[in-house]
Amino acid sequence: MKETKIFEKPKSMVDVTTHYCPGCTHGVAHRLVAEIIDELGIQEKTVAVAPVGCAVFLYNYINVDAYEAAHGRAPAVASACKRLLPDSIVFSYQGDGDLASIGMAEIVHAANRGEHITVVFLNNAIYGMTGGQMAPTTLVGQKATTCPLGRDPKLAGYPIRMCEMLSTLQAPAYIARVSVAKPKYTLKAKEALRKAFQTQIDGKGFSFVEILSTCPTNWGLRPVDATNWLEEHMMPEFPLGEFKTPA
Amino acid sequence: MGKRFLMKGNEALAEAAIHAGCKYFFGYPITPQNEIPEYMSKKLPEIGGVYLQAESEVAAINMIFGAAGTGKRVMTSSSSPGVSLMSEGISYIAGAELPCVLMNIMRGGPGLGGILPSQSDYFQATRGGGHGDYRLLVLAPSTVQEAVDLTMLAFNLAEKYRSPVMILADGFMGQMMEAVEFKETHMDGLPDPAEWAVGYMKQRGSRALVKSLYLDPEELETHNWKLQAKYAEMTKNEKRHETYLADDAEILIAAYGTVARIARTSINELRAEGIKVGLFRPISLFPFPYEPLEALPKSVKQILTVEMSCGQMIEDVRLGVGKDMPVSMYGRVGGMTPSVEEIKDQVRKALGR
Known part of the structure; x- marks a missing residue:
């Protein structure tokens, strides 16, 4: 019987096992980014900026020029790199602690300057690498190691909705929220990432894709339950969709 | 003697950087060094460079991290409280072995302190400032002409050692006017950025990685000794x-x-x-x-x-x-x-x- 290969590792992805926990969706998001890089044929001119957090080793899995930024500063690093190398395709990949907490100033100002970079924002509503502390995107009532009784809005405010916030700015060209919790969402996530990178290639300005993601380990859920929890609890708080598209 | 210009110290520092081939500036306003970014914001776009006013000193130094990672000549300037804010980023730059020039036009501290000249950041400049075992090469001019000469030298030394170099001056140096001349300061044998910087993947055939994280303690120790060997070279060659x-x-x-x-x-x-x-x-x-x-x-x-x-x-x-x-x-x-x-x-x- 003749075998036909219908599925293979993206060329820009390194052939190693990731360090991510079972059921974590970082791996899916990495793969989507790598597939888009391959499909757009931009591997040799792409520059990744890794965050501090679980995805700090992004560069071990995606084979492109890369920086490892200080916590939250990836948009500043990416902005400068893109300004000096305007023909490069520069993207940052950041988690919710990195982007929406310590790096809030950098993301807002990079977006507001309309930097020609792409930001991939993984929102799993918790600090992963440090072991499950409350994040700026932690849901009201959601338990974390630093809010053991659940997030109390009287003490800790409400989850920050980054897409909605950045959409109030004039400069950003593309802003979307997607998920990779289940295949039906993953296909749409890939299309959003394609649009985001295409926005940069076309010189249309700042692009931002928020990916709702699971963290079964720190949520204390089995992987399958985590995907269901994301659908039931995160999606109502963080509605999927495109918030801005290039003119 | 070449042509001489009567210039304010801060403007002479900026012009010296441009003469040294620096086309990229990232910074945040703070007294008493504002003439440097102001001068750069006018001049750099005229020569196809980039002037970018960051949202904070924290962002500015991380922009320097991003810019220096391309191997091009980049700089920032600030004054004492601003340099404190940059110290974390400077540690990352030293750890990732990126060349850049930093200028501290010192003012009085501690805290918000004052805006008049001071030399109270000597420890911060010479002992590191940020976390970890690293050093800056620190040059302290005493005339505006010397500020010009040392700035031009600083870019060469930054590349030679792939290390941040600081010009440590005070508010007097920034604000006084003196006649200066811009002399040629070519240095042979500087490393080629294509060997290590981002943006050369196609040419090099492999990617560049700009980073400072080494989770394996043996690797981190090796990295530290490599940095120390570099500081020993500086100590041997660069005392003035x-x-x-x-x-x-x-x-x-x-x-x-x-x-x-x-x-x-x-x-x-x-x-x-x-x-x-x-x-x-x-x-x-x-x-x-x-x-x-x-x-x-x-x-x-x-x-x-x-x-x-x-x-x-x-x-x-x-x-x-x-x-x-x-x-x-x-x-x-x-x-x-x-x-x-x-x-x-x-x-x-x-x-x-």
Whole structure:
């Protein structure tokens, strides 16, 4: 019987096992980014900026020029790199602690300057690498190691909705929220990432894709339950969709 | 002699950077160094460069991290509180071995302090400032011409050692006007950025990684020793100092930057009175030129350190001269400056006259 290969590792992805926990969706998001890089044929001119957090080793899995930024500063690093190398395709990949907490100033100002970079924002509503502390995107009532009784809005405010916030700015060209919790969402996530990178290639300005993601380990859920929890609890708080598209 | 220009120190620093081939500036406004970013915002777009006003010093230094990672000549400038904010990023830049030039036009501290000249960031500049075992190569000009020359040298040294280099000046240096000349400062044998910087993947056939994380302790230790070997090379090659009327001096004034030029006037006037006083002026603060202090002329019986701080460089002076040589200290702080008369009085007092 003749075998036909219908599925293979993206060329820009390194052939190693990731360090991510079972059921974590970082791996899916990495793969989507790598597939888009391959499909757009931009591997040799792409520059990744890794965050501090679980995805700090992004560069071990995606084979492109890369920086490892200080916590939250990836948009500043990416902005400068893109300004000096305007023909490069520069993207940052950041988690919710990195982007929406310590790096809030950098993301807002990079977006507001309309930097020609792409930001991939993984929102799993918790600090992963440090072991499950409350994040700026932690849901009201959601338990974390630093809010053991659940997030109390009287003490800790409400989850920050980054897409909605950045959409109030004039400069950003593309802003979307997607998920990779289940295949039906993953296909749409890939299309959003394609649009985001295409926005940069076309010189249309700042692009931002928020990916709702699971963290079964720190949520204390089995992987399958985590995907269901994301659908039931995160999606109502963080509605999927495109918030801005290039003119 | 080439063409000379009458320029304000801050503007001369900026123009020197442009002459050295720096086309990229990232910074955040703070007094008393604002003429540097203002000058850059006008000039750099005219030569196809980038001026970008960051949202904070924190962002600015991380933009420098991003820009320096491309291997191009980049710089930022700030003043004391701003440099404190940048210190984390400077540590990352040192860890990732990126070349760049940083300028600190010092003002009085601690905290918000004041906006007038000071030298109270000596420890911060020479001992690191941020976390981890790293050093900056620190150059301290005492005239606007020297600020120009050292700035142009700084870009070469930054590339030579793939290391951040700091120009440590004070508010006087930034604000005073003097005639300056921009001399050619080509340096041979500098490393090719295509070997390590981002943006050359196609040419190099492999990607570049700009990073400072080594979770394996053995690897991190190896990385640290590699950095230390580089600092040892700097220490061997890059010490710079000047002495003035030191050969027959009974007492030597140790001072750097603006204070050294005030001390020169005091020395000239004291010499006219017959008092044998001289000057030791370190130009590189790291590496510190200890050797001249280890081998002082026999005539020298004591050292008077004068600083616009409560006593910071004096620690390096003591390390140099050892415990047998008396070292005293005169400092004015908070934006106050030691006057020619005050320094003369201190010398007379030290000599018991």
